[in-house]
Amino acid sequence: MLLARTALLLLFAFGQCVLGASKSYYNVLGLDKQATDKQIKSAYRQLSKKYHPDKNPNDPSAKDKFVEVSEAYEALIDEKSRQDYDRYGHEAYLQRQQQQGGGGGQHHDPFDLFSRFFGGGGHFGSQGQRRGQSIEIKVGIALRDFYVGRTTEFQWDKQQICEECAGTGSADGHVETCHTCQGHGIRIVKHQLAPGMYQQVQMQCDACGGRGKTIKHKCPACGGARVVRKPATVSVTIQRGMADGTKIAYENEADASPDYVAGDLIVTLVEKDPDLDTDNPDRVDGTFFRRKNDDLFWREVLSLREAWMGDWSRNLTHLDGHVVRLGRPRGQVVQPGHVETVPGEGMPKWHEDGDDVYHKTEFGNLFVEYVVVLPDQMDRGMEKDFHSVFQKWRGKVGVDLHKDSGRPDPVSHAGHDHEEL
Numbered sequence: 001m002l003l004a005r006t007a008l009l010l011l012f013a014f015g016q017c018v019l020g021a022s023k024s025y026y027n028v029l030g031l032d033k034q035a036t037d038k039q040i041k042s043a044y045r046q047l048s049k050k051y052h053p054d055k056n057p058n059d060p061s062a063k064d065k066f067v068e069v070s071e072a073y074e075a076l077i078d079e080k081s082r083q084d085y086d087r088y089g090h091e092a093y094l095q096r097q098q099q100q101g102g103g104g105g106q107h108h109d110p111f112d113l114f115s116r117f118f119g120g121g122g123h124f125g126s127q128g129q130r131r132g133q134s135i136e137i138k139v140g141i142a143l144r145d146f147y148v149g150r151t152t153e154f155q156w157d158k159q160q161i162c163e164e165c166a167g168t169g170s171a172d173g174h175v176e177t178c179h180t181c182q183g184h185g186i187r188i189v190k191h192q193l194a195p196g197m198y199q200q201v202q203m204q205c206d207a208c209g210g211r212g213k214t215i216k217h218k219c220p221a222c223g224g225a226r227v228v229r230k231p232a233t234v235s236v237t238i239q240r241g242m243a244d245g246t247k248i249a250y251e252n253e254a255d256a257s258p259d260y261v262a263g264d265l266i267v268t269l270v271e272k273d274p275d276l277d278t279d280n281p282d283r284v285d286g287t288f289f290r291r292k293n294d295d296l297f298w299r300e301v302l303s304l305r306e307a308w309m310g311d312w313s314r315n316l317t318h319l320d321g322h323v324v325r326l327g328r329p330r331g332q333v334v335q336p337g338h339v340e341t342v343p344g345e346g347m348p349k350w351h352e353d354g355d356d357v358y359h360k361t362e363f364g365n366l367f368v369e370y371v372v373v374l375p376d377q378m379d380r381g382m383e384k385d386f387h388s389v390f391q392k393w394r395g396k397v398g399v400d401l402h403k404d405s406g407r408p409d410p411v412s413h414a415g416h417d418h419e420e421l
């Protein structure tokens with residue numbers, strides 16, 4: 001009996017041990033021990049939205065995860081508490097928390113914490129909850145990034161809930177109910193229309209601005225406004241071949257306020273004109289490709305000799321630096337304005353699943369249009385040579401343009417009998 005109990009105890013202790021070893025707030029947030037505050041915040045933003053009970057009405061375990069994420073965030077975002085956590089480990093840290101705190105601990109209501117990030121009352125599924133406007137931001141992306149794919153960051157001025165006062169607007173945390181409106185935020189004003197006849201009008205309380213609450217000592221950081229506007233950094237991933245104008249939605253990442261749940265931030269990827277200094281360090285020709293959906297366009301200039309006589313080649317450097325070879329053997333003519341199709345050298349075709357082992361990335365076409373430039377001037381000797389060559393051949397192989405055109409014979413003009421070469 002005693003033996004059995006010991007075994008059970010041992011088993012219990014062992015179980016604790018395993019749990020203690022595997023569980024860590026870092027794991028909960030999907031981070032490693034070197035994570036920065038920025039990463040911790042970013043992980044919280046993502047996971048708290050993912051596990052929010054309002055979003056997972058059919059999954060009771062989501063609530064536990066939601067609570068856990070908020071505990072992990074609070075334990076790691078505070079410098080002192082993070083030091084303790086790193087020093088004592090998960091289990092011992094929790095025990096110390098319980099001993100020290102005893103109710104007055106550091107942990108907030110997880111919904112309260114959530115509302116500090118996303119506003120409102122910490123919920124976004126419930127009806128009647130006001131929702132902030134969505135904000136659309138256009139971000140200029142170089143063609144190269146659409147071709148190769150890239151994760152980049154941009155900043156915008158975002159209205160954020162003041163961290164200093166946790167969105168109360170008060171320096172000392174004291175918020176009082178407005179005396180003028182008794183906290184209703186509205187006043188009823190009676191207008192006399194005629195003797196004995198009144199009209200009742202609801203007006204916003206001007207003493208508290210309709211909030212129903214007043215603050216004696218305003219927070220110095222936000223001046224009592226409860227929100228501050230400051231740069232927020234957003235990470236954006238451009239997948240290979242994404243279309244120009246692709247919209248990426250960031251749920252609840254628009255302006256935040258304690259009065260409403262933040263709307264969505266919509267980021268539109270717009271192809272920007274190439275900036276030679278910043279976007280083209282390798283000086284690739286591809287920077288000047290023009291894109292239309294999955295195809296790319298390029299204009300190549302040939303000299304008269306090249307267009308006519310052939311025997312030329314070009315190395316076109318593509319957006320990722322690989323080389324596309326163009327050329328003709330001797331004797332092959334390229335007509336001015338001719339468009340050559342180079343299959344597979346266009347844009348990668350975007351696929352919602354991204355690149356994976358089950359499908360190879362397909363590419364559009366590259367269309368090369370040839371422009372032929374005639375020389376402005378010709379060396380006298382060369383001109384003479386050409387002239388005699390043309391004279392020699394015009395009679396033999398000249399083309400009668402008039403005959404070719406199929407138009408009826410002109411009556412009066414006897415002039416041009418031959419137009420050639």
Ligand SMILES: [Zn+2]
Pocket residue numbers: 178179180181182183184185186205206207208209210211212213
């Ligand atoms: Zn009031």
Ligand SMILES: [Zn+2]
Pocket residue numbers: 162163164165166167168169170219220221222223224226227
């Ligand atoms: Zn403040």
